[in-house]
Amino acid sequence: MAKNSANGEHQATKKPPPTPSPLRFSKFFQPNMRILVTGGAGFIGSHLVDKLMENEKNEVIVADNYFTGSKDNLKKWIGHPRFELIRHDVTEPLLVEVDQIYHLACPASPIFYKYNPVKTIKTNVIGTLNMLGLAKRVGARILLTSTSEVYGDPLVHPQPESYWGNVNPIGVRSCYDEGKRVAETLMFDYHRQHGIEIRIARIFNTYGPRMNIDDGRVVSNFIAQALRDEPLTVQLPGTQTRSFCYVSDMVDGLIRLMEGEHTGPINIGNPGEFTMIELAETVKELINPNIEIKMVENTPDDPSQRKPVITKAKELLGWEPKVKLRDGLPLMEEDFRLRLGVSKKE
C-alpha cells in the first residue's frame, strides 16, 4: 500500500500477507496443504505432481494451457478426489485458495519457447505477476522455476548463484532468458514490498521419462533418433557442454527448497558436465551402437558451457543429485521405447 509522506512523496509500506481465507476451514476434506502447480501437465510438473500426491494430506490443483504439456502425463490422477485439473493460461488471473504455488508454467524447449516469443515473454512476465498477485491475496508461499539460462553464455565457469550472467537482451533466446530474469526480479520485489514468501530454483538441464518425443531438446532428440535408427544430430561445434539432472533428483530438490527456509536463488542441477559429442557417444554406446553421429548447424546464442555450483543446495537444503547420466539414460530409453513402440533387440 502507498502512503503520502510530509513532502508529498509516495512511500511503500510493508504489510504482512493476509491470513488464509476462512473458506479453507469450511470443507469436508481438510488437507494440510492445498498446492497449485502451474505447468503441471508438462515434463517436470507432472513428476512433481506424482510426488506431491503421494502425501495423503496434500490436495493438488494443476493449471495448464497444454501448449507443451498434456493430460496424458496426469492420467493416473484425473478423477482422484484430491486432484483437480484446470485448463488455464497463466497470462490470465486465476482465483483459487491455496497454501503453496509451484509456478512452472512456461515452455522450456528452445524450439517451443522461440515459436511464439511474444507469448513466451508474456507467460514469464504477466504469468508470474498473476501468480504473485494470487500468492499475495491468499498468503501462499510461491516457488518459481527459473533457469540456468539466466547466466546466458557464462563467462564464469562453473556458475555460482552470485554470478550475474552474460545475456543477450535482444537475441532469439531473450524471450526466455530475459523473461526468467524479470520473473526473478518480480519475485524479489513482491517479497520486499509485500512480504510474500518466495523460493527461486535455478534449474539446470533436466531429462527423464515423459519428455515430449519431439520436444527438440538434446537428450530427447538423441534417444528418439537412436531408437528410430536415425543419425544423432550434434549441433556445431559439439564441444559445448551441459550438465544433466535426472527428473526425480530435480523434483526432490524443488520440494526441499519449497519446504525449507531459504528464498534462493538456489541452483538445482547435476554438476556432471558433458560435451554434446560425449553425450552422443554415450547414447550411441548404451542404446544403438550402429548409428551415425552427424554434425549439423547450430542456432544463435547457444551457450558454450554450463555447469552448476551446488554448494548452496548441499548446505542449505541437504540436497545433491543421486542419479548419474549413465543410469538415467536407460530409464528414459525404456519410456521412449514404450511410447515409440520399439522393442529391445536381443
Ligand SMILES: NC(=O)c1ccc[n+]([C@@H]2O[C@H](COP(=O)([O-])OP(=O)(O)OC[C@H]3O[C@@H](n4cnc5c(N)ncnc54)[C@H](O)[C@@H]3O)[C@@H](O)[C@H]2O)c1
Ligand atoms: N527441463 C529443463 O531442463 C528446465 C531447465 C530450466 C528451467 N526449467 C523450467 O521448469 C519449468 C518446467 O519445464 P519442463 O521441462 O517441464 O517444460 P514443459 O514444456 O514440459 O512444461 C511446461 C508446462 O507449462 C505449460 N505452459 C506453458 N505456457 C503456459 C501458459 N501460458 N499458461 C499455462 N501453462 C503453460 C505447458 O503446457 C507445459 O505443460 C519451466 O518453467 C522451465 O522454464 C526447465
Ligand SMILES: O=c1ccn([C@@H]2O[C@H](COP(=O)(O)OP(=O)(O)O[C@H]3OC[C@@H](O)[C@H](O)[C@H]3O)[C@@H](O)[C@H]2O)c(=O)[nH]1
Ligand atoms: O539435436 C540437438 C539438440 C540440441 N543440441 C545441443 O545441445 C545443447 C543443449 O540444447 P537443448 O535444446 O537441450 O537445451 P539448452 O541447454 O539450450 O536449453 C535448456 O536449458 C535451460 C532450460 O531452461 C531450458 O529449458 C532448456 O531448453 C545445445 O548446445 C544444443 O546446440 C544438439 O547438439 N543436438
